[in-house]
Amino acid sequence: MADTRALLRRTAELAADFLDSLEDRPVFPQLSADELRSRLRVPLQEEPLEPEQVVEELAAAADPGIVAIPSGRYFGFVIGGGLPAALASDWLTSTWDQNAGLYVGGPAASVVEQVVRGWVCELLALPPDASIGLVTGSQMGSVTALAAARYRVLERAGWDVARDGLAGGPRVRVLVGEKRHVTIDRALRLLGLGAPEPVAADGQGRMDAGALRAALERGEGPTIVCAQAGEVNTGAFDPFEQIAEATAAHGAWLHVDGAFGLWAAASPRLRGLVRGVEHADSWITDAHKWLNVPYDSALVLCKDGEAHRAAMTVSASYLIQDDGARTVRDQVDWVPEFSRRARGFAVYAALRSLGRSGLRDLVERTCECARQFAEGIVSVPGVELVNEVVLNQVLFRFASDEETDDVLRRVQDAGDVWMSGTTWDGRRAIRVSVSNWQTTEEEIGLALKSFREAPQPAHAPAR
Numbered sequence: 001m002a003d004t005r006a007l008l009r010r011t012a013e014l015a016a017d018f019l020d021s022l023e024d025r026p027v028f029p030q031l032s033a034d035e036l037r038s039r040l041r042v043p044l045q046e047e048p049l050e051p052e053q054v055v056e057e058l059a060a061a062a063d064p065g066i067v068a069i070p071s072g073r074y075f076g077f078v079i080g081g082g083l084p085a086a087l088a089s090d091w092l093t094s095t096w097d098q099n100a101g102l103y104v105g106g107p108a109a110s111v112v113e114q115v116v117r118g119w120v121c122e123l124l125a126l127p128p129d130a131s132i133g134l135v136t137g138s139q140m141g142s143v144t145a146l147a148a149a150r151y152r153v154l155e156r157a158g159w160d161v162a163r164d165g166l167a168g169g170p171r172v173r174v175l176v177g178e179k180r181h182v183t184i185d186r187a188l189r190l191l192g193l194g195a196p197e198p199v200a201a202d203g204q205g206r207m208d209a210g211a212l213r214a215a216l217e218r219g220e221g222p223t224i225v226c227a228q229a230g231e232v233n234t235g236a237f238d239p240f241e242q243i244a245e246a247t248a249a250h251g252a253w254l255h256v257d258g259a260f261g262l263w264a265a266a267s268p269r270l271r272g273l274v275r276g277v278e279h280a281d282s283w284i285t286d287a288h289k290w291l292n293v294p295y296d297s298a299l300v301l302c303k304d305g306e307a308h309r310a311a312m313t314v315s316a317s318y319l320i321q322d323d324g325a326r327t328v329r330d331q332v333d334w335v336p337e338f339s340r341r342a343r344g345f346a347v348y349a350a351l352r353s354l355g356r357s358g359l360r361d362l363v364e365r366t367c368e369c370a371r372q373f374a375e376g377i378v379s380v381p382g383v384e385l386v387n388e389v390v391l392n393q394v395l396f397r398f399a400s401d402e403e404t405d406d407v408l409r410r411v412q413d414a415g416d417v418w419m420s421g422t423t424w425d426g427r428r429a430i431r432v433s434v435s436n437w438q439t440t441e442e443e444i445g446l447a448l449k450s451f452r453e454a455p456q457p458a459h460a461p462a463r
């Protein structure tokens with residue numbers, strides 16, 4: 001045990017050294033994949049190695065290939081960092097090594113998820129008795145929620161999908177916004193529901209509720225509608241009140257992908273963006289994005305807990321499951337995984353460390369930083385702001401696709417900040433996502449400086 005204690009202490013030092021290095025290390029690795037391979041690809045030796053040697057060598061070899069994602073200078077995709085309490089609790093989670101599939105695999109892991117359920121429903125103003133599953137990411141959140149939706153809409157049509165499968169049953173129509181996230185399509189594919197019918201969206205990516213109404217009226221039978229809180233490029237929100245009304249009038253199931261945007265509900269200032277979202281049937285959101293919990297961690301919630309459970313539940317004679325009176329909760333009944341990580345601890349720790357006001361501040365501060373960036377970037381010659389900055393995302397471009405990509409590459413190569421590119425309305429754009437708990441005005445200033453100083457290529461004629 002003394003050896004393990006020393007190993008964990010040394011590992012904590014290595015972790016702290018990494019966190020210290022976030023101050024000034026290049027945000028993106030400056031090594032090629034080949035160089036990384038040559039650092040990590042050692043022959044696998046025959047004999048065991050001392051754990052300390054393994055960890056020291058791994059840390060040293062991998063370090064130059066680690067992206068400074070936990071840094072406030074990282075603006076890529078929509079990726080948060082790790083709040084200290086969440087990070088530390090995640091370490092404990094690995095140490096405790098609970099199998100959080102069953103109550104008996106870790107009673108505290110089960111109970112902590114129930115506590116998280118209550119807090120999250122309250123913070124996001126969702127129905128207080130919604131059921132919850134803690135999954136790896138929004139991708140599996142949508143698989144879970146849409147499995148519940150599939151179960152329920154088919155059951156209403158007199159078809160038992162659990163027993164009879166999909167073949168020969170009524171066709172399930174799925175309507176999605178034109179700008180839904182790709183993970184919705186993959187969830188539908190995995191569930192055998194095929195490609196969805198896209199509904200027109202406006203220039204910001206918001207689903208057109210009128211077009212949805214018309215599409216609903218064009219068909220009948222079991223129907224699922226997928227709406228979105230926070231478009232991945234623009235941060236735009238679908239008009240939930242109207243969508244929920246149209247969906248309910250048609251007896252359809254409404255699923256909301258709120259991978260990051262759902263957290264707007266935690267701020268009185270931003271809550272209007274999600275008005276009506278509580279009328280949906282299912283919601284997903286990530287903990288590993290804006291809540292700044294380490295990967296991988298997301299929440300799926302369903303108003304219809306019975307459909308949720310029916311879609312996920314398993315039983316086997318060797319399992320000691322809950323007592324039927326539901327006084328204890330087996331997580332296998334609510335998620336697609338069987339053996340699984342006790343990911344509730346880190347979510348619990350993140351929420352406790354923030355408290356209500358800390359969560360509100362995190363959401364509002366990052367949105368304010370995005371607004372500051374947007375205000376500053378438009379003064380860089382040639383920049384066109386593409387989105388209405390309603391949340392924590394800023395989308396902008398230069399005069400031509402070549403120039404946009406070229407400037408982005410220069411900024412990325414300079415290493416002070418990192419953000420990614422995208423294609424919006426058929427043209428290249430740069431997207432800045434402010435999702436990290438450590439991002440302040442200072443990092444925004446640095447990002448603006450990087451763009452001001454990125455040597456401009458010869459100007460392409462403006463279009």
Ligand SMILES: Cc1ncc(COP(=O)(O)O)c(C=O)c1O
Binds near residue numbers: 228230257
């Ligand atoms: C709107 C939206 N939905 C779903 C996802 C997928 O989330 P995850 O990577 O956690 O599966 C993302 C990720 O960026 C997203 O922005």
